[in-house]
Amino acid sequence: MVSAFQIHPIALLFIFFQAFMFFKSLLGIGVALLAAIGTNAQSCSLSLSGRITAYETGEPVPFATVVLLENGLGVVSDTEGNYLISGICAGTYTVQSRHLGCDPMTETIVISSSLTHNFVHHHRTVELAQPVIVAYYSLGLSSELAMHVSPEAMLQNRGRSLSESLEKLPGVRLTGSGTNVTKPVVQGLQGQRLLIINNGIRQEAQQWGNEHAPEIDAFITDSPRVIYGPAAVRYGPNAVGGVINIMQAPLKYQSQMNGSVMASGATNGGMAALSAKLEGGSGWLKGLGWRLQGTLKGAGNARTPDAYLKNTAMREANFSYTLGWRGEKSGAEFFYSRFHSQFGIFTGAHIGNLTDLNNAIAGVNPMPEADLSYDIERPRQQVMHELTKVQTWWAPSEKQKLTITLGRQFNERKEFDLHRTQNDDQPQLRFGLTTHTMDASWKSEPRYHWESELGVSNTVQANTQRGRYFIPDYRRWGGGAYGFLRRREQTWEAEISARYDVFSQRFYRLRNYESSEERLNFQGIAGGAGFGWKPRKRFWLFQFNTSVGWRPPAANELFADGVHHGAASYERGNPGLLSERAWNNQLSARYTKSEKSFSVQFYHNAVQDFILLRPGSEPVLTIVGAFPAFAYENVDARLSGMDANGQWPLGKNWRVSGGYSILRARDADTGEFLPLMPADGGLLGFVYNLPDKRVWRNLHFGPEVRYQSRQWRVRTESDYAPAPEAYALLNFRGGVDIESENNPVKVRLGVDNVLNQRYRDYMNRFRYFHDERGRNIYINIQISF
């Protein structure tokens, strides 16, 4: 039975491949004919040049592709948006300008002498895919090391969590607990060491917990961004590993009402999601823009190749609205969003002590029986996150801008244990975190070619906890100031930045009806220098970034004191912990020419006083048995690694893309490897693109193989089971855009784990208890109107 299932997809792939090789040969003949028509005997020394700018901002659009469709001559615009195509023969041409996030623009131009022609690009609500294979992209010349997830990759991954949609970025991996909780890991660092910016506001939630995923609707953004290292001082400290920036597309002040509906379905767990967006400007009040957005998502029990996982259903309901006004020299925006999720925790992962954990690892008890159920039972979690933002700006001149942003967030997390108390509706653990933030920045007129920005920020936070003791209640006050200078030239860009922050935190501990109070202060400096160099007329971009960052210890690292169920360990906080200080160096080289691109990035992150949970000597004796004790300590850590990625056309219709990541993370004092670091791994994918037709565009499909090596760089004494074996997964994906004047439709579909393989991942804390998901067939449909 099993083997029949495994052979099927391969056979299908083979049939597809044969069919498309046939199409490919037909196409080749057509192209040759076209080329023959286009060629004539006239002199071919004319040129076409011009500038490409963005309609919304008026700024130049670098790296846009301009192609003469008749002969395939094409170039990529430089950092100033300029392009030049030379060696053109006289004639009539269809010129197409394409850029990620914009509709391709096609114009017919008669070239009899050298011409100048400018393009103004409109960015679309939900972008049309460009080279379909692109999973990520970076901006043109910049001193900042950052990568965007492409709108195409977001479209392909709709229906997944926000963390999962970041996974294909170079250097980004996932960690988590089970099938419903996933968190991003950037160059080996996660949780408190990453700063998540949600629509311009620092996301403040219970991110210290491994079981706590980012509380953000994945449908809210078309192109999330990761900035590597702590260089982005604008956003605050804590970015020891980097910044994840979740942004909405700008409001459409000029346009009429339009929107889109996105529907997703997946077979594994019977997932269904529906998200809709409506936006526009206003006819009666010029400069007004608005947007409404909402998402509903639900899934039943996830399925491994062998069985359903009991109590792994989830539900999510989110909405947001934005209202903005934009005048000549000033503007304002109001944003409100609410995120709700509820999910079960795999019943078999609920353990009482070390014996139970060892039994679970050894598979002593059979897996709890389950089928495809949408019921969520105990143990379960319920999370709510609310964000309100008001932003105003005033720009007295083109280059000057004052921005003030106010934010309020409320995060509420309820955890319901398997054991009931008298009241069935009561959670055993409830966290409430209220955060108010104020940020102000001033961008001033460039002086001596240097543009500058200064900013201040302020945070006031209150955390409360009810139920079983885990972390203390606290109040936290934070203040900071930053400044940066940037110089942008034709071929290079440089930036230097600095930031100072101070936090004052008062902890209120209550254990066994005894309360104690403690006040701790932390302060630190962050900053760095970045340099980007793009030699003229070459397709290379070189970037170097050196920066320092820091983060104060989190509440759990200072004051945890209790059994960490699930991990079957006793965790002890350390009120004497020092702040972590990181010195991060990044060096990257990127090559981009039309659809060919290649990038390699090296990093070395030296973290002084890295906060690590280390095994202690004496086990802690409790009535449930003895638990191994772990305590938080400051150690010196070194993380270095490399991420290489590329994509290349193979002939006219095939494209290959791939990437590989390497990371080494050690405790510099003892030489031991740090726990919970992703092992080396990579991706190799092929895509076949059919030529566009009147009714459909972008028809593509192809296989993808993901390889993950075994993480043998672990400290065996602090883990209960050896790291899982290496694995390679076969996925399949494809899609098509159906063109229509009024309602373009995009369809993306795929199969994950085509061969329904059993595997476990080192980075998933539930690897002790169950295999990862089996085969999953999914479809995402987007209709714009």
Next chain:
Amino acid sequence: MLLFSALIAIAGCKKDDDKPDDHDHDHNEEEVITSLVLTFTEVGSQLPASFEFAFRDPDGAGGNSPTQFDTITLPAGTEWTCVLTVLNESTNPATDMTEEIHHEADEHLFCFEPQGANVAVVITDSDGALPLGLESTWTLGAAGSGNITVKLKHQPGVKNGECAPGETDIEVVFPMTIN
């Protein structure tokens, strides 16, 4: 700006009613088990005498070490009935949780696993179908010493009379001396 302020008001932000420095609120502390007491009475003895052995960790896991952790000492060649008492002594007064276990007898099972000690334990009570273990008979053999592990398993929906399924609520390894 007026419009915006109005909108903030309309937005109806959810409030966190609790203040970190306010400790007067209802705490809903979890019902923890802190103590296990074994009370032994000799079978067929004319004397009403009984022995008590216990594990007590009144401040729960961590914090202070257990305040009482007895070695079970009983004479060789005798037979005893054993009654278990489960307490939460982190509260004042202490909460007796034995009744709750009785109440949910079909979800609970005590297991007794001797290692090296010459003792045979037979559970004498039941949930109506399967053994429970709050009451048992201990038959002691020759003199010697070893350990006996007393476990309480929470087995909602999976109780089958075996010790393996479910989650462990209590696991104490008592040293044991038979003299």
